[in-house]
Amino acid sequence: xxxxxxxxxxxxxxxxxxxxxxxxxxxxxxxxxxxxxxxxxxxxxxxxxxxxxxxxxxxxxxxxxxxxxxxxxxxxxxxxxxxxxxxxxxxxxxxxxxxxxxxxxxxxxxxxxxxxxxxxxxxxxxxxxxxxxxxxxxxxxxxxxxxxxxxxxxxxxxxxxxxxxxxxxxxxxxxxxxxxxxxxxxxxxxxxxxxxxxxxxxxxxxxxxxxxxxxxxxxxxxxxxxxxxxxxxxxxxxxxxxxxxxxxxx
Amino acid sequence: xxxxxxxxxxxxxxxxxxxxxxxxxxxxxxxxxxxxxxxxxxxxxxxxxxxxxxxxxxxxxxxxxxxxxxxxxxxxxxxxxxxxxxxxxxxxxxxxxxxxxxxxxxxxxxxxxxxxxxxxxxxxxxxxxxxxxxxxxxxxxxxxxxxxxxxxxxxxxxxxxxxxxxxxxxxxxxxxxxxxxxxxxxxxxxxxxxxxxxxxxxxxxxxxxxxxxxxxxxxxxxxxxxxxxxxxxxxxxxxxxxxxxxxxxxxxxxxxxxxxxxxxxxxxxxxxxxxxx
Amino acid sequence: xxxxxxxxxxxxxxxxxxxxxxxxxxxxxxxxxxxxxxxxxxxxxxxxxxxxxxxxxxxxxxxxxxxxxxxxxxxxxxxxxxxxxxxxxxxxxxxxxxxxxxxxxxxxxxxxxxxxxxxxxxxxxxxxxxxxxxxxxxxxxxxxxxxxxxxxxxxxxxxxxxx
Amino acid sequence: xxxxxxxxxxxxxxxxxxxxxxxxxxxxxxxxxxxxxxxxxxxxxxxxxxxxxxxxxxxxxxxxxxxxxxxxxxxxxxxxxxxxxxxxxxxxxxxxxxxxxxxxxxxxxxxxxxxxxxxxxxxxxxxxxxxxxxxxxxxxxxxxxxxxxxxxxxxxxxxxxxxxxxxxxxxxxxxxxxxxxxxxxxxxxxxxxxxxxxxxxxxxxxxxxxxxxxxxxxxxxxxxxxxxxxxxxxxxxxxxxxxxxxxxxxxxxxxxxxxxxxxxxxxxxxxxxxxxxxx
Numbered sequence: 001x002x003x004x005x006x007x008x009x010x011x012x013x014x015x016x017x018x019x020x021x022x023x024x025x026x027x028x029x030x031x032x033x034x035x036x037x038x039x040x041x042x043x044x045x046x047x048x049x050x051x052x053x054x055x056x057x058x059x060x061x062x063x064x065x066x067x068x069x070x071x072x073x074x075x076x077x078x079x080x081x082x083x084x085x086x087x088x089x090x091x092x093x094x095x096x097x098x099x100x101x102x103x104x105x106x107x108x109x110x111x112x113x114x115x116x117x118x119x120x121x122x123x124x125x126x127x128x129x130x131x132x133x134x135x136x137x138x139x140x141x142x143x144x145x146x147x148x149x150x151x152x153x154x155x156x157x158x159x160x161x162x163x164x165x166x167x168x169x170x171x172x173x174x175x176x177x178x179x180x181x182x183x184x185x186x187x188x189x190x191x192x193x194x195x196x197x198x199x200x201x202x203x204x205x206x207x208x209x210x211x212x213x214x215x216x217x218x219x220x221x222x223x224x225x226x227x228x229x230x231x232x233x234x235x236x237x238x239x240x241x242x243x244x245x246x247x248x249x250x
Numbered sequence: 251x252x253x254x255x256x257x258x259x260x261x262x263x264x265x266x267x268x269x270x271x272x273x274x275x276x277x278x279x280x281x282x283x284x285x286x287x288x289x290x291x292x293x294x295x296x297x298x299x300x301x302x303x304x305x306x307x308x309x310x311x312x313x314x315x316x317x318x319x320x321x322x323x324x325x326x327x328x329x330x331x332x333x334x335x336x337x338x339x340x341x342x343x344x345x346x347x348x349x350x351x352x353x354x355x356x357x358x359x360x361x362x363x364x365x366x367x368x369x370x371x372x373x374x375x376x377x378x379x380x381x382x383x384x385x386x387x388x389x390x391x392x393x394x395x396x397x398x399x400x401x402x403x404x405x406x407x408x409x410x411x412x413x414x415x416x417x418x419x420x421x422x423x424x425x426x427x428x429x430x431x432x433x434x435x436x437x438x439x440x441x442x443x444x445x446x447x448x449x450x451x452x453x454x455x456x457x458x459x460x461x462x463x464x465x466x467x468x469x470x471x472x473x474x475x476x477x478x479x480x481x482x483x484x485x486x487x488x489x490x491x492x493x494x495x496x497x498x499x500x501x502x503x504x505x506x507x508x509x510x511x512x513x514x515x516x517x518x519x520x521x522x523x524x525x526x527x
Numbered sequence: 528x529x530x531x532x533x534x535x536x537x538x539x540x541x542x543x544x545x546x547x548x549x550x551x552x553x554x555x556x557x558x559x560x561x562x563x564x565x566x567x568x569x570x571x572x573x574x575x576x577x578x579x580x581x582x583x584x585x586x587x588x589x590x591x592x593x594x595x596x597x598x599x600x601x602x603x604x605x606x607x608x609x610x611x612x613x614x615x616x617x618x619x620x621x622x623x624x625x626x627x628x629x630x631x632x633x634x635x636x637x638x639x640x641x642x643x644x645x646x647x648x649x650x651x652x653x654x655x656x657x658x659x660x661x662x663x664x665x666x667x668x669x670x671x672x673x674x675x676x677x678x679x680x681x682x683x684x685x686x687x688x689x690x
Numbered sequence: 691x692x693x694x695x696x697x698x699x700x701x702x703x704x705x706x707x708x709x710x711x712x713x714x715x716x717x718x719x720x721x722x723x724x725x726x727x728x729x730x731x732x733x734x735x736x737x738x739x740x741x742x743x744x745x746x747x748x749x750x751x752x753x754x755x756x757x758x759x760x761x762x763x764x765x766x767x768x769x770x771x772x773x774x775x776x777x778x779x780x781x782x783x784x785x786x787x788x789x790x791x792x793x794x795x796x797x798x799x800x801x802x803x804x805x806x807x808x809x810x811x812x813x814x815x816x817x818x819x820x821x822x823x824x825x826x827x828x829x830x831x832x833x834x835x836x837x838x839x840x841x842x843x844x845x846x847x848x849x850x851x852x853x854x855x856x857x858x859x860x861x862x863x864x865x866x867x868x869x870x871x872x873x874x875x876x877x878x879x880x881x882x883x884x885x886x887x888x889x890x891x892x893x894x895x896x897x898x899x900x901x902x903x904x905x906x907x908x909x910x911x912x913x914x915x916x917x918x919x920x921x922x923x924x925x926x927x928x929x930x931x932x933x934x935x936x937x938x939x940x941x942x943x944x945x946x947x948x949x950x951x952x953x954x955x956x957x958x959x960x961x962x963x964x965x966x967x968x969x
Contacts, residue, residue, distance in 0.1 A: 016603075062655075091652065095651060095652050099650065099651065102603050102650070103602075103603050106602040106603035106605075107602055107603075109602065110597055110602040115351075115594070115597060116350075116351065116352070116355065138534070138537070138538055138541075139586070139590070141538050141542070142538055142541045142542040142545060142586050142590055143542075143545075143590055143594070144349065144350060144351070144542075145349050145350075145538070145539065145542035145543075145546075146542045146543070146545040146546040146549065146590055146591070146594060147351050147546075147594065148348065148349060148350055148351045148392060148393070148546075149542065149543055149546035150546045150549050150550055150594065150598070151393045152345055152393065152546075153543075153546050153547055153549075153550040154550045154553065154554070156550075156784075157550055157551065157554055158554075159779055159780075159785075160784070160785055161554075162741065162746050162777075162779070163777070163779045163782065163785040164785065165746065165772070166744055166746060166772055166776070166777040166779075166847070167797055167798040167801060167846065167847065167850065168769070168772065168773065168797075168798050168801030168802045168850065169797075169801055170801065180669065180672050180673045180676060181676060183567060183673055183677075184673075184676050184677050184680060184787065185785075185787045185797070187567065187570070187571070187574070187673065187677040187681075188677055188680050188681055188787035189784055189785050189786065189787050190547060190551075191547070191574060191578070191677070191681055192681075192784070192786075192832070193784055194540075194543045194544060194546075194547050195540070195543075197345075197346050197539075197543055198536070198539040198540040198542075198543040198544075199536070199539075200341065200343060200346035200347070201346050201347065201349070201539040201542075201543070202533065202535040202536040202538075202539040202540070203304070203309055203341070203535075204339075204341055204346060204347035204349075204404075205349065205359075205535045205538070205539060206307075206309060206334070206533075206535045207307045207309060207334060207337075207338075207339040208334075208359055208360040208363060208407060208408070208411060209331060209334045209335055209360060209363040209364055209411065210359075210363050210535050210538075211331075211363065211534070211535075212534050215365045216362050216363055216365060217362055217365050217366055217367065217368065217371065218358075218362055218368065218371075219354075219355070219358040219361070219362060219368055219371040219372055219375065220368065221368055294865045294866065294867060295836065295837065295864070295865040295868065296835065396732050396733070397732065398732075423862075423863055424862065424863065426731070426732050426891040427891060427892065427893075427933040428731065428732075428931055428932075428933055429732075431933065452865045452866065455936075491865065491866065491867055492865075492866055493865070493866025493867075493869070493870070494866075495936075496894065496935065496936055496937045496955070496957050497936045497937060497940075497957075499957040499958075500937050500940070500957035500960060500961060502957075503957050503958055503960075503961030503962075504961050504964070506961075507961055507962075507964075507965040509961070509964055509965060509968065518936060518939060518940055518943070521940060522940065522943055522944075522947075525944065525949075525964065526944065526947045526949070680787065680788070680789060683789055683830070
């Protein structure tokens with residue numbers, strides 16, 4: 001939990017890529033253990049992590065069914081015109097479990113790391129790219145500000161929607177095109193608000209001496225310490241180990 | 251080059267017209283904010299007040315005359331950083347000047363831009379939040395604050411820059427009466443701690459604590475003097491486009507009936523004291 | 528409208544546009560008769576890109592969509608959206624300077640659909656790809672229509688302000 | 691004929707950690723030609739109440755009945771309620787979207803399906819009611835000053851010919867002259883029989899202009915009565931988050947020092963009373 005966000009981002013990336021290297025669904029067991037272990041270390045309850053899988057549940061069911069039913073191969077189950085093949089089951093299990101693990105690992109990252117930390121971590125990781133004129137600092141700054149304004153703009157959107165409904169705008173009825181036209185009275189004011197706020201905000205930032213990332217310091221600079229090396233090392237070793245084990249056994 | 255020693259901010263025959271606008275926003279405006287004073291700049295909407303605020307921070311450059319801050323000409327780009335780190339600006343809408351989702355991170359934004367070491371930033375954030383009374387809420391989401399609290403956060407953001415001059419551009423216009431009262435109380439505290447304040451407002455009731463008042467109309471100065479002198483010329487206030495608050499009106503009514511003497515200012519305490527000695 | 532010159536303006540406008548994309552992605556609108564929901568996030572990306580240019584378009588698309596994924600509970604998609612929608616915004620903004628808005632949008636949408644379809648192929652397997660492609664196509668046509676209708680009004684309105 | 695609100699309750703995000711009781715049993719009444727001010731601290735439920743009055747929020751418990759039509763009825767009835775009750779949000783100028791003042795003000799009546807010549811008449815009437823010249827119909831609202839934009843926005847609600855007008859902090863951001871102007875326009879609408887519901891946190895303004903005042907505190911009705919009734923009760927037990935007008939506060943302080951002045955918020959009246967007492 002207290003690790004440097006850069007460690008967490010890198011580890012998650014390693015894990016996500018490694019998951020695509022897995023071919024045998026049985027070996028996901030090992031990955032499951034790894035997940036459980038990290039969850040245990042991070043002191044997030046397992047239930048919370050599994051809850052992050054919920055939004056993709058229907059997608060999961062869909063993927064599994066799709067693979068189970070439409071992968072050609074030796075049929076082991078027949079029901080009228082539906083047939084399920086051994087290869088299909090294999091693929092379905094592989095895809096299904098992989099998806100659950102992908103989402104769980106990604107979910108774990110977002111559960112243990114605030115979006116602000118994510119932004120900081122990404123800025124730092126991408127800062128070498130600044131040499132090829134990639135605006136790493138600007139991206140992170142924009143992400144920070146965007147996060148701060150999302151609730152404000154949601155509220156504005158709600159207010160504009162309600163104001164136009166009060167003036168008789170009908171957003172519920174009619175066909176798709178009619179409805180889209182009905183949204184012009186919402187989109188236009190929202191953009192004007194965005195534009196106005198951006199102008200004011202830029203002035204406020206300038207008056208607080210904002211001139212970009214150069215020469216800027218941080219109140220809580222990211223600190224890369226021994227634990228981060230250890231954690232990243234352990235993670236890479238176990239991932240490599242699991243992949244190797246699968247190849248060795250298979 | 252003007253070098254007004256003892257002046258925090260000095261406007262000399264300043265004129266300004268926004269690009270594409272034929273009506274000038276400021277015309278031949280001359281006044282000074284003296285170091286250590288609380289100067290109130292009063293005027294109706296469209297009198298040019300906000301233009302003045304932006305000039306103090308070199309966000310706008312005069313098209314005529316000159317404007318200098320602590321002896322630094324705002325026209326010289328080399329002075330930009332020095333000026334902005336000496337002048338703290340608080341705008342009208344608190345929502346448009348808060349950049350971070352967490353209270354303390356927002357206050358840290360300015361000092362971080364100055365490139366200060368982390369410990370220094372931390373202590374400035376602490377001090378600024380304590381001054382405006384938001385230290386307990388340092389880890390709160392900025393979004394969850396009330397309008398008045400947001401505006402005090404914006405003030406803390408300016409204070410953390412350690413400015414010598416604070417410019418408040420209609421900073422109370424969008425908050426409720428209670429938030430407004432708390433904000434003005436904070437100003438009074440800052441004043442007694444020795445900060446120079448340029449307060450821009452259209453509310454007469456908020457300037458009672460100021461040392462001097464300048465009234466703008468149509469981009470030019472129509473009055474300069476103490477608050478009491480301004481209250482005493484009540485008949486002119488309407489013409490200046492400024493509303494007369496009930497207490498000022500009451501003071502006038504009491505004066506007319508000979509119930510108080512002219513040196514009593516229009517505050518609750520002063521009027522009570524005069525009526526029930 | 529042209530792209531803001533000063534850095535602070537760029538950062539502020541990019542951030543606000545991204546926040547608008549996220550906010551409008553979260554406000555979804557049910558389509559009558561179909562079991563389908565669409566949101567105005569896509570249209571907002573097109574609008575931001577066409578009004579303010581490729582850089583703002585990239586920020587609005589990439590950051591806005593990625594934050595939307597994070598908040599709505601699809602963290603895994605966030606890095607993909609960052610790249611794909613960022614590219615989409617940049618393409619629309621870039622081409623919007625030279626070509627007619629519908630053409631620019633079509634090019635951007637093509638980038639987006641290709642990106643997501645390829646990702647779905649890898650993540651969920653080949654069978655999921657067509658489904659993803661069709662969903663994206665609907666999403667972007669709806670967004671394109673919305674953006675084009677609003678663009679006319681906004682263009683005129685903002686021009687008056689800028690003068 | 692009136693808006694009747696009875697025993698209204700509202701809970702936001704029910705059943706989530708964000709659960710928040712916004713209204714707890716609010717009742718009041720607004721008749722044509724009345725001016726009711728709803729006063730309360732930030733978060734007292736004022737805006738939630740306003741959105742109930744034209745059915746934007748349907749009652750969870752309790753009832754809102756507008757001229758005999760309940761806001762929990764069919765969509766058709768709901769539309770009728772929304773046409774009768776015009777709602778002006780805070781900073782309404784931010785909701786403008788059209789190219790011309792005419793189209794903006796005509797948006798409402800067109801949505802309600804008025805024939806175009808009727809729309810035309812309503813647009814010009816509404817512009818006159820807010821004091822904008824007819825010549826302005828072709829201008830772009832974005833090119834106008836802040837005060838003028840606010841008037842266009844208010845005209846765009848009045849143009850639907852509502853029987854009641856609900857305004858949420860309509861004076862925010864205006865200067866003294868703007869406020870005075872707006873209040874006198876609202877007074878003339880009121881004299882034409884429109885019921886005005888003014889949501890504000892400025893008790894002073896409420897005391898001065900309303901026929902009745904509803905004071906909300908934490909979603910409950912703290913006070914409901916005529917201005918002098920409210921002033922009278924308010925000074926006896928103050929309400930959290932509500933700033934007592936300065937002159938009224940002074941009158942109260944004087945009474946505490948055994949000067950039997952009337953509890954008034956009017957400077958002239960208070961000064962006169964003191965003079966009389968002193969002889």
